[in-house]
Structure formats: C-alpha cells, structure tokens
Amino acid sequence: MTDFRLAKVHYVPAALDPGVLYVSDEYKIAMHLCACGCGSKVPVSLGPAGWKVTERNGEPTVRPSIDSGQLPCSSHYFITDGRVDWLRPMSAAQTVAALKSDHGRREAHHREMNRKSRWWNRAWRHLLSLFSRG
Known part of the structure; x- marks a missing residue:
C-alpha cells in the first residue's frame, strides 16, 4: 500500500478499508490497517501527548512516525500528504x-x-x- 485517504468519523468502524485513515477528533483516535498489507489494525492516539494528524488538500499527514514494532510485520513509516514513506524497522x-x-x-x-x-x-x-x- 502506498497511499492513504482521510475519513473523518465519529466512531471508527469495526471493519476498516485498506488505504483509509479513520480519524475521530471527538475520541482523539485515528485507526488504519497497517500499510504493509498484513491486515493488522493500527490505533494512533491523538492529542498533545500523542500523534498529530493534519490535512492538506484532503490528504492526511501523521506525525511522529508509525511504528508497528509490536506486530509481526514490524512496519515503520510516515504518512505524508497521504503517501506512505517507509522507514527501517525498529x-x-x-x-x-x-x-x-x-x-x-x-x-x-x-x-x-x-x-x-x-x-x-x-x-x-x-x-x-x-x-x-x-
């Protein structure tokens, strides 16, 4: 997977679509399926002590990087303007x-x-x- 689109939601749905970053501002959570395609759900807590999601032209940017070191795939990446930028696994x-x-x-x-x-x-x-x- 190389791209993500932003979906602002009240509740994150139980079934997630690949390539979609679901963001609930009310519940301060973002969730997506791992960019590697393994199918794991990756939660991202938002706020001053967590990650930040910004939007430009409808495309999401997530900072800091997303590290799935606890998952078998060990994926590590940035999402920048909807694009996945791969990093070395931690x-x-x-x-x-x-x-x-x-x-x-x-x-x-x-x-x-x-x-x-x-x-x-x-x-x-x-x-x-x-x-x-x-």
Whole structure:
C-alpha cells in the first residue's frame, strides 16, 4: 500500500478499508490497517501527548512516525500528504525505548494538566469565597 485517504468519523468502524485513515477528533483516535498489507489494525492516539494528524488538500499527514514494532510485520513509516514513506524497522530495543518515551510524554502531559487544574480550582474557590462574604 502506498497511499492513504482521510475519513473523518465519529466512531471508527469495526471493519476498516485498506488505504483509509479513520480519524475521530471527538475520541482523539485515528485507526488504519497497517500499510504493509498484513491486515493488522493500527490505533494512533491523538492529542498533545500523542500523534498529530493534519490535512492538506484532503490528504492526511501523521506525525511522529508509525511504528508497528509490536506486530509481526514490524512496519515503520510516515504518512505524508497521504503517501506512505517507509522507514527501517525498529529493533526490539528501539521499540521498547519509543514506548517508554511515549508513556513518559503522556505522564508529563497529565501531570501538567493536573497542575493547571489545581491552580484553576484554587482560584475558583477563592473567587467563590469573595462573593459569599458579601
């Protein structure tokens, strides 16, 4: 497979078509069948701590690269303007390191969101206390 088209969906369908990148902005997930043709479903979590899908002229770009190191095919590729750009398969050690890095990035993002949330909650409680005094 060399090309992908973008399909914006509310829910990702159970049966996926080859060459289609399904994106649900509401659920922050993209999914497609592996570009190698093995038939494996490849989920991609979206958001500040995950992957980013952009669109130009209806063609999807996914960053960072997609590594299927946990699948038997070990595919590794970029999707750029709907085109598959193949990369060297990652070694088992590189896949583990990438997974740890992804996990660390998600944890750091959640810590930051919790910190901001705590700040906002303190400010809100303070404002409420000012109004309840009156």
